[in-house]
Amino acid sequence: METCGTASVPLEEAAADVEAYLAEWLAVRPLPENLRAAIEYAMLGGGKRIRPLLVRLSCEAAGGRTEEAMAAAAAMELVHTFSLVHDDLPAMDDDDLRRGRPTLHRHTNEAMAILAGDAMLGLAFEVLASRAPSRELAGALCVELASATDDMIAGQVYDTLPAFPESLPPMARLQTIHRHKTGALIRCACRLGALSAGARDGELDGITRYAEAIGLMFQVVDDVLDVTQTSEHLGKTAHKDAQQGKLTYPALLGIDASRDEVERLHKEACDALEPLGPAAEPLRALSLWLARRTR
Amino acid sequence: METCGTASVPLEEAAADVEAYLAEWLAVRPLPENLRAAIEYAMLGGGKRIRPLLVRLSCEAAGGRTEEAMAAAAAMELVHTFSLVHDDLPAMDDDDLRRGRPTLHRHTNEAMAILAGDAMLGLAFEVLASRAPSRELAGALCVELASATDDMIAGQVYDTLPAFPESLPPMARLQTIHRHKTGALIRCACRLGALSAGARDGELDGITRYAEAIGLMFQVVDDVLDVTQTSEHLGKTAHKDAQQGKLTYPALLGIDASRDEVERLHKEACDALEPLGPAAEPLRALSLWLARRTR
Numbered sequence: 001m002e003t004c005g006t007a008s009v010p011l012e013e014a015a016a017d018v019e020a021y022l023a024e025w026l027a028v029r030p031l032p033e034n035l036r037a038a039i040e041y042a043m044l045g046g047g048k049r050i051r052p053l054l055v056r057l058s059c060e061a062a063g064g065r066t067e068e069a070m071a072a073a074a075a076m077e078l079v080h081t082f083s084l085v086h087d088d089l090p091a092m093d094d095d096d097l098r099r100g101r102p103t104l105h106r107h108t109n110e111a112m113a114i115l116a117g118d119a120m121l122g123l124a125f126e127v128l129a130s131r132a133p134s135r136e137l138a139g140a141l142c143v144e145l146a147s148a149t150d151d152m153i154a155g156q157v158y159d160t161l162p163a164f165p166e167s168l169p170p171m172a173r174l175q176t177i178h179r180h181k182t183g184a185l186i187r188c189a190c191r192l193g194a195l196s197a198g199a200r201d202g203e204l205d206g207i208t209r210y211a212e213a214i215g216l217m218f219q220v221v222d223d224v225l226d227v228t229q230t231s232e233h234l235g236k237t238a239h240k241d242a243q244q245g246k247l248t249y250p251a252l253l254g255i256d257a258s259r260d261e262v263e264r265l266h267k268e269a270c271d272a273l274e275p276l277g278p279a280a281e282p283l284r285a286l287s288l289w290l291a292r293r294t295r
Numbered sequence: 296m297e298t299c300g301t302a303s304v305p306l307e308e309a310a311a312d313v314e315a316y317l318a319e320w321l322a323v324r325p326l327p328e329n330l331r332a333a334i335e336y337a338m339l340g341g342g343k344r345i346r347p348l349l350v351r352l353s354c355e356a357a358g359g360r361t362e363e364a365m366a367a368a369a370a371m372e373l374v375h376t377f378s379l380v381h382d383d384l385p386a387m388d389d390d391d392l393r394r395g396r397p398t399l400h401r402h403t404n405e406a407m408a409i410l411a412g413d414a415m416l417g418l419a420f421e422v423l424a425s426r427a428p429s430r431e432l433a434g435a436l437c438v439e440l441a442s443a444t445d446d447m448i449a450g451q452v453y454d455t456l457p458a459f460p461e462s463l464p465p466m467a468r469l470q471t472i473h474r475h476k477t478g479a480l481i482r483c484a485c486r487l488g489a490l491s492a493g494a495r496d497g498e499l500d501g502i503t504r505y506a507e508a509i510g511l512m513f514q515v516v517d518d519v520l521d522v523t524q525t526s527e528h529l530g531k532t533a534h535k536d537a538q539q540g541k542l543t544y545p546a547l548l549g550i551d552a553s554r555d556e557v558e559r560l561h562k563e564a565c566d567a568l569e570p571l572g573p574a575a576e577p578l579r580a581l582s583l584w585l586a587r588r589t590r
Contacts (some may be wrong), residue, residue: 032449034458086413089407110386112456114409118381119448121413125420126441129434139424139433146421153414154327161407163329 009282014056015049017066021285023095025074025127031119038108038116039123042081046099046235048217049207051076051185053286055193058207061273061280064197071131072141072192078124079149080185083156085117092160093240100235121149133196141192155180159246175216182222183215189200202275207283209272214287217265221293223248224258232295266291304577304584309351310344312361313368320369320422326414333403333411334418337376340498341394341530345513346371346480348581350488353502356568358494366426367436367487372442373419375480378451380412385572387455388535395530416444428491435488443483450475469542470511477517478510484534497570502578504567509582516544516588519553529590561586 022043022124026036052073052095059069088103089110096106105113128145132138158164158177168176190211194204212268223241227250231238269287273280311517321331335518349370354364383390383398384405391401400408422442427433453459453472462469485506489499518536522545526533546551564582568575 011299028526030446031445032452032456032458034456035449035452082413086409091409109456112452114381114384114386115415115448115451115456118416119445121416122441122444122448124441125437126445127440129437132434135434136431137434138437139427139430140426142420142433142437146417146419146424149417150326150414153410153417154325154330156410156579157327157330157407161329161404161410163327231529283411292309 009053009286011048011053011289014053015047017056018049018052018070018077019044021070022077024075025131026123029123030125034108034112035116035119038104038112039120041107042085042116042120043077043103044103047077047081049077050290051080051189054186054189054283055196056209057282057286058190058193058211059197060193061207061276061283062194062197062199062203063279064193064199068133068196069193071128071133072145072189072196073143074131074193075124075128075141076185076189078120078127079145079152080121082117082124083119083152083185085113086158089113092156095237097231097236124149128192137195137198141195144188144191144195148184151180151184152182155182155184170247170252172247176250177247178216179212182219183212186215186218187211204265206272206275206280210269210280210283210287213265213269214290215270217262217269217287218290220258220265221290222247222261223250223260224255225295226292227255229294262291302541304348304581306343306348307582309343309348310342312351313344313347313372314339315367316365317369317372320426322417323419325375329403330414333399333407334415336402337380337411337415338372340396342372342376344372345585346375346484349481349484349506349578350399350491352397352577352581353485353488353506354492355488356502356571356578357489357492357494357498358574359488359494362443363428363491364488366423366428366441367484367491369426369442370419370436371484371487373415373422374440374447377412377419378447378480380408380415384408384449387451390532392531396439419444425485432490432493436490439483439486439490443479446475446479447477450477450479465542465547469544469547472542473511473514474507477514478507481510481513482506501567501570501575505564505575505578507583508560508564508567509585512557512564512582513585515544515553515557515560516585518545519550519557520588520590523539524589542557557586 055073055076056066056069085104087093088098089105095103125142129138129142132141155177159181164173190207194207226238226241229238266287271286273283306553330530350368351361351364356484379398382388383393384400395407420437423436427436450472454476459468480508485502489502521536524533565579568578
């Protein structure tokens with residue numbers, strides 16, 4: 001259990017649960033052995049597992065049981081990891097280090113990293129559609145996941161191959177990038193959790209607004225950490241944003257104003273959870289933990 | 296209408312229909328303009344559209360209406376094209392020519408081809424889940440598509456990064472590759488069509504066995520065409536299999552025995568359609584057309 005001020009977040013326990021679920025799912029899915037090994041290397045090599053935790057806490061906040069969240073939790077982590085594996089490729093970010101270990105294309109080869117990423121995306125829909133809490137829910141959950149995945153990929157394009165109109169101000173560009181690139185999957189994680197619990201409209205709305213606030217906050221914190229921390233501490237290459245001349249919150253606002261923005265978004269997230277009452281306390285604690293994290 | 300002996304196949308009409316449906320879907324889906332252009336270049340630049348035609352004819356053979364097949368038809372073509380775009384990448388087949396034009400990574404760049412491929416896979420699930428004939432069907436269709444996509448990717452791995460046990464004979468290796476690489480999506484196209492029509496178990500079984508026969512036949516024909524035709528005629532690089540020392544039917548059996556295998560599989564496909572009666576006549580005609588195609 002990691003704590004932060006009054007925030008107590010079941011990070012390790014939830015990570016272990018989703019890892020066990022993923023390991024079991026991958027073990028029963030017929031796959032060529034080298035592809036399975038590549039997927040397991042990428043999936044089961046650590047990571048904070050924030051998205052599966054969001055699925056689970058959102059499900060519980062809307063009155064659902066943990067088991068009902070597991071298919072969506074596994075699907076979210078598969079999509080997230082697929083995106084990391086492809087982002088790290090030589091033609092993309094060309095990164096050697098991920099979660100403190102060689103990236104998948106360094107560990108195996110580029111063709112395998114492309115195919116394993118593709119397979120993880122397919123497996124995400126397979127686990128979600130085949131293990132959703134009910135047949136009726138399966139389609140709705142797949143719509144959410146597909147739409148968020150496409151928004152996330154659009155965010156990668158906005159970030160790395162920008163085609164913005166000249167007239168769009170830098171802050172609007174940055175928010176467009178973040179809302180798509182990081183925001184879409186975080187929003188999806190929370191909505192999948194709430195939908196898996198059969199959330200009412202008011203609950204789903206509150207959880208969606210919470211997710212939009214912490215999604216942006218997550219990226220502002222990431223931008224700040226990239227400037228203020230070392231590669232060793234982060235387990236990935238630090239100071240890359242400035243080296244690549246990227247649009248970031250610290251670059252546009254400075255570090256202090258970026259930190260103020262984190263506090264504002266944390267409050268917005270907590271306020272949005274009002275309709276859910278005490279059942280949403282773990283989501284509030286997670287928002288605080290995300291605001292204070294140092295890696 | 297292309298004809299072959301007695302086979303009359305509505306290839307051009309069906310291709311035009313699915314292209315119009317895809318163009319409309321892509322036009323309403325919010326996307327960065329450069330990503331949209333890349334996807335449209337890959338999707339709408341020709342192609343035989345065999346898989347969407349299979350969806351449609353299988354739907355009609357099981358008593359469904361054409362409209363009920365369109366979401367699945369579009370999804371199949373998106374998955375098929377995603378797989379071509381990624382297969383053509385420098386780290387994979389490194390191909391410059393596809394459907395008679397520069398491959399997407401030659402037309403744009405490698406990062407865009409990776410991301411556009413990823414996006415096409417996401418869009419496939421998005422169109423299928425959001426436009427399925429009913430909410431109840433959406434989940435079942437997504438299970439089929441996801442599972443076939445994963446099998447197809449497994450086929451790519453078996454084909455390009457083989458990890459077969461030493462003891463497995465060449466013909467068993469070749470059939471494992473083909474059953475996954477080409478067979479899975481063709482089987483999926485037929486099953487999605489039948490499921491979209493609400494097919495009964497006996498109908499679904501017959502259509503599945505038809506699909507498995509023509510899926511293997513499709514690849515045997517491809518192998519033969521690679522040896523016997525020119526790049527100009529095929530619109531893609533010919534004689535690549537031999538140059539790359541690949542396992543193929545002509546390499547294992549010779550060309551004459553490969554052609555006999557095509558005839559045997561065509562008969563098997565037609566026999567499997569028995570339970571569907573005259574409604575399956577267009578599927579029989581398509582099998583004949585696929586057996587006789589020269590590109």
